[in-house]
Amino acid sequence: MGVGVGLTALRQGVILGSTALRRRLLVTLEVNNKDRAYEWFLAWLAHNSTTVSQQRVTGRWFRSHQLSVETAVEQRNNGSSSAVFRLVAGPGTHWFRYRGAWMQMKRERETRAMQLMSGTPWETVSLTTLSRDRDLFPRLLAEARDLAMKNQEGKLVIRTAWGIEWKPFGQPRQKRPLHSVVLHAGVGEKIEQDVRAFLQRRQWYADRGIPYRRGYLLYGPPGSGKTSYIQALAGALSYDICLLNLSERGLTDDKLIHLFSNAPERSFILIEDVDAAFNRRVQTSEDGYQSAVTFSGFLNALDGVASGEERIVFMTTNHIDNLDPALIRPGRVDLRVLVDDASPSQVRTLFTRFYGGSEDIPPEDVARLAQELEVLTANEMRSGRRISMAALQGLFIRNGAKEAVESCQDLFVKR
Ligand SMILES: Nc1ncnc2c1ncn2[C@@H]1O[C@H](COP(=O)(O)OP(=O)(O)OP(=O)(O)O)[C@@H](O)[C@H]1O
Helix, strand or coil: CHHHHHHHHHHHHHHHHHHHHHHHHEEEEEEECCCHHHHHHHHHHHHHCCEHHHCCCCCCCEECCCEEEEEEEEECCCCCEEEEEEEEECCEEEEEEECCEEEEEEEEEEEEEECCCCCCEEEEEEEEEEHHHCCHHHHHHHHHHHHHHHHHCCEECEEEEECCEEEECCCCEECCCHHHCCCCCCHHHHHHHHHHHHHCCHHHHHHHCCCCEEEEEEECCCCCCHHHHHHHHHHHCCCEEEECCCCCCCCEHHHHHHHHHCCCCCEEEEECCHHHHHCCCCCECCCCCECECCHHHHHHHHHCCCCCCCEEEEEEECCHHHCCCCCCCCCCCCEEEECCCCCHHHHHHHHHHHHCCCCCCCHHHHHHHHHHHHHHHHHHHHCCEECCHHHHHHHHHHCCHHHHHHHHHHHCEEC
16 A cells, blocks of 8 residues: 555656646747737748648658648749649647757647637647747747748738638739829829828827728729729838628628728728629629628728727729718718729820830830820710720730721720
8 A cells, every 4th residue: 555655646746746847947839820920930830841842741850740731822923823832730749940949839720619700710839949948939930920021022912801800812912013003194193192191190180089091982984993003002002902892791790890990000991892882772792692781880880989090991983973972971981083994195105105115116106106096095085985994905915006006996985
């Protein structure tokens, strides 16, 4: 009996001793997938381990037998894109070395409970290392963050709503230069100046207790450059775009309010074709699905709770007349801008941008043809026929300069 008691005490002692030793010697950092650092860390790990395209299954210093695949679409410099498979550490225990220190990484997935709104499982990554190496954690996370930021540098990030969260939609895209969207003289400048002025007046709004937000409505016929301009402007200001689709299944008034108030910093909320969303105060999608978002719920989300948080909302529509006056009253829409079909000078500028500087055609010919096209557009407009910038772009892509001018007339339509 004495031996038995002795052994039990010894076992307890060993357990307590090892726990105490572990507590003193080891330090653990937990990152869960609610936090942005989670994605950064996994991407950093994938970056430092392996890609299938390189025909290596284990990386220089990261070895694991439990991998999961993450497929990403990568854009090449020539504009084409291809799918790349990154093998990341799957759920389980892994070991890696970081700046000379061994780290244990445990990735755990909670399969029973899901995140209520997004429906994704909870996940946690626990990093354990020796206590003396604890300072490496902030460095590692900072490295992961910098890598994520570097991948986005000079790019435009588009996010869409995922439950009540905003998640990146595809890979960051190449920014479109603002001058590549050719609008009628002064139109682009007016919007840009307004946004820039707004961004400099945070204190002015705060002093007067006015919610720091601004709404823009760009209206006009299809293919006139509304969306392209908003995206180019976001790129020029280093802002992201949060694309909101009001007819999305599962979207409710509550979620909408949450999404509006939790848009990431430095981002525009973009709602396209807002007329299609609420032209009869009922939100119906093409297949007849009626969204749970109500018109008043949408107005409430736009108004939000008065706060110092910056919010810039862009809406686009082809039919401003179909919009409810309540939606476009000042405070909800502060600046309305008509982005119209091509004007003669726009046609001329777009033509020169397309064909100028090419070795196939002398500059004087470009200038002459551009002039011809400008006159043609002016004449067509006098007889009530218009052409969209999108149609012109298509024409210029398909044809050489001379052919484009010759066949342009057929594309004008009565409006
Ligand atoms: N003003 C413009 N300058 C240069 N390209 C343009 C212009 N307008 C349209 N385009 C081209 O036409 C295509 C469609 O443009 P975009 O989607 O911006 O039009 P939109 O006005 O938003 O149309 P919709 O009202 O149908 O949403 C894009 O590929 C864009 O490059």
